[in-house]
Amino acid sequence: MSSPLRVRFAPSPTGYLHIGSARTALFNWLTARHGGGQMLLRIEDTDADRSRPELIDLIFRTLGWLGLDWDGEVVHQSKRADRYRDAVESLLAAGHAYWCECRPDEVKARAQARGGKPGYDGHCRDRELGPGPGRVVRFRTPDEGETVFSDVIRGQVSFPNADLEDFVIVRSNGVPMFHVANAVDDLDMEISHVIRGEDLLPATPKILLLRRALSSESDPLFAHLPLIVNEKRQKLSKRRDDVAVEDYIERGYLPEAMANYLATLGWGPPDGIEIRPMPEIIELFELSDVTKSSAFFDIKKLDAFNGEYIRALPVGEFINRSTHWLFSNPPWPPENFSAGVFEFMAPHVQERVRTLSEVPGYVDFLFLDQPLIDDDSWQKVMEKDRVLAIQVLDVAIEQFESLEPWESKAISLAIIGWADSNGVKRQKAQAPVRVAITGRSVGPPLWESIEVLGRGRTLERLRSAKTRLATT
RNA sequence: GCCCCCAUCGUCCAGUGGCCUAGGACGCCGCCCUUUCAAGGCGGUAACACGGGUUCGAAUCCCGUUGGGGGUGCCA
Numbered sequence A: 001m002s003s004p005l006r007v008r009f010a011p012s013p014t015g016y017l018h019i020g021s022a023r024t025a026l027f028n029w030l031t032a033r034h035g036g037g038q039m040l041l042r043i044e045d046t047d048a049d050r051s052r053p054e055l056i057d058l059i060f061r062t063l064g065w066l067g068l069d070w071d072g073e074v075v076h077q078s079k080r081a082d083r084y085r086d087a088v089e090s091l092l093a094a095g096h097a098y099w100c101e102c103r104p105d106e107v108k109a110r111a112q113a114r115g116g117k118p119g120y121d122g123h124c125r126d127r128e129l130g131p132g133p134g135r136v137v138r139f140r141t142p143d144e145g146e147t148v149f150s151d152v153i154r155g156q157v158s159f160p161n162a163d164l165e166d167f168v169i170v171r172s173n174g175v176p177m178f179h180v181a182n183a184v185d186d187l188d189m190e191i192s193h194v195i196r197g198e199d200l201l202p203a204t205p206k207i208l209l210l211r212r213a214l215s216s217e218s219d220p221l222f223a224h225l226p227l228i229v230n231e232k233r234q235k236l237s238k239r240r241d242d243v244a245v246e247d248y249i250e251r252g253y254l255p256e257a258m259a260n261y262l263a264t265l266g267w268g269p270p271d272g273i274e275i276r277p278m279p280e281i282i283e284l285f286e287l288s289d290v291t292k293s294s295a296f297f298d299i300k301k302l303d304a305f306n307g308e309y310i311r312a313l314p315v316g317e318f319i320n321r322s323t324h325w326l327f328s329n330p331p332w333p334p335e336n337f338s339a340g341v342f343e344f345m346a347p348h349v350q351e352r353v354r355t356l357s358e359v360p361g362y363v364d365f366l367f368l369d370q371p372l373i374d375d376d377s378w379q380k381v382m383e384k385d386r387v388l389a390i391q392v393l394d395v396a397i398e399q400f401e402s403l404e405p406w407e408s409k410a411i412s413l414a415i416i417g418w419a420d421s422n423g424v425k426r427q428k429a430q431a432p433v434r435v436a437i438t439g440r441s442v443g444p445p446l447w448e449s450i451e452v453l454g455r456g457r458t459l460e461r462l463r464s465a466k467t468r469l470a471t472t
Numbered sequence B: 001g002c003c004c005c006c007a008u009c010g011u012c013c014a015g016u017g018g019c020c021u022a023g024g025a026c027g028c029c030g031c032c033c034u035u036u037c038a039a040g041g042c043g044g045u046a047a048c049a050c051g052g053g054u055u056c057g058a059a060u061c062c063c064g065u066u067g068g069g070g071g072u073g074c075c076a
Helices: A019-035 A054-065 A081-093 A104-115 A178-188 A198-213 A245-250 A255-263 A278-284 A299-312 A315-327 A339-350 A356-367 A375-383 A386-402 A408-421 A426-438 A446-453 A455-471
Strands: A006-009 A038-043 A097-100 A136-139 A146-151 A155-160 A168-170 A193-197 A221-225
Touching (some): A006 A019, A019 A278, A038 A054, A081 A178, A198 A221, A255 A299, A315 A339, A339 A356, A339 A446, A375 A386, A375 A426, A386 A426, A408 A426, A426 A446, A426 A455
Parallel strands (some): A006 A038, A193 A221
Antiparallel strands (some): A136 A168, A146 A155
């Protein structure tokens, strides 16, 4: 009989939710949902100095944004100090742990004197010290043998016990440390699968030794996920890399795209179809299929995923989701914004953006009093062939003044018809108009843009471009 | 230093002894479509780190080398 499937995600609230943590949460969640098990949440906040309680709620919200949910009450380690103290007492009583009065600098100095080998030398091991100010509790690690465990992803892993120093389990301020809290909680929460980042692999023998000393009959199954790395193949770090999931939300990534992309880091569906709905991923996901080697967090590929997800949205939904970027710090005077105009252009914009934060850049010319003229575009299109540019602008002005009906089809015919009958490439003919109207040489479809801009503003921009061309 | 993990296209995944003259996706390049840019279509570029074994046969198994990474806290 195997124990019920129970996994947990155990973040430490020392910062925003990290991309790597999000992936760990996702894989835990996928394992639980795939196997009909439970996904628990635990906040590892034993270090009061580094923990920031105000971030806990943000972590919850970010997990929610990603579409991850959890079962049962959230466990906060900061509220379980008594439980850890009891566990430490029993460890002490059984001789698995002992009090130590060595100060960090003393430990370090002795290590140096020994000749480089870092770590604690067991100085207080057999001194039978009792509690006292400044004293810590250390765990007595075996001197011989090895600690072996099986990892769903890596197979059997073993660590020589002799390399394990007698590590601290209770700080001098009386607060228990990560290893004990972690071991005790996984035991109490009856976690069956410990799924976490590979950076915790070396901590596993310590936790296992602790569990066994706490008289647990069975070890959980471990699964150490490959690290997510940067372009230099180093573990994503808060300092040098863009790792806060919150930042990606602000940059306009869709949660579905982010979750889907994260799922492909260290795992791939058997049929090779990477972009697919989460229910399918849940069905296909298998923890034992997870890759062993680290994965580069490739923004370009994330962008591709995101672009696909954006295009797959119903237009109305695209409009809804764009709202935030349209209203917070838009490049135009807010009162100029017109929902109707945006809705008209939305399908064209949707097809072109890869992130929602790019949306304003595609419609800004519609809501700005004057288009922002891009120098390179002006040079390339207007200055390089002034004769043609002026000619096209004149034609456009003349045609547009009396064009009926004012709609994209007729507008396109006015310019294209002229180009075709005058031996001018359509591409060449539209360019000056585009720059005059939008300020750039690239952008959404021109004829539709002109239609929605309106005759008056269009003529105004054409004339002003002509003037600018004539006076420079 | 010591311990541990890892090693297929630039990147992410396939591949679990013969189906591999190694497949898909992103990127990149080219062509088509086209009012620009996208999107879409078509095509292309590009990898089994190296050296030994084992085997009739190895990307796949074993050993070593090299390379990369993680850990080595009174952080988690």
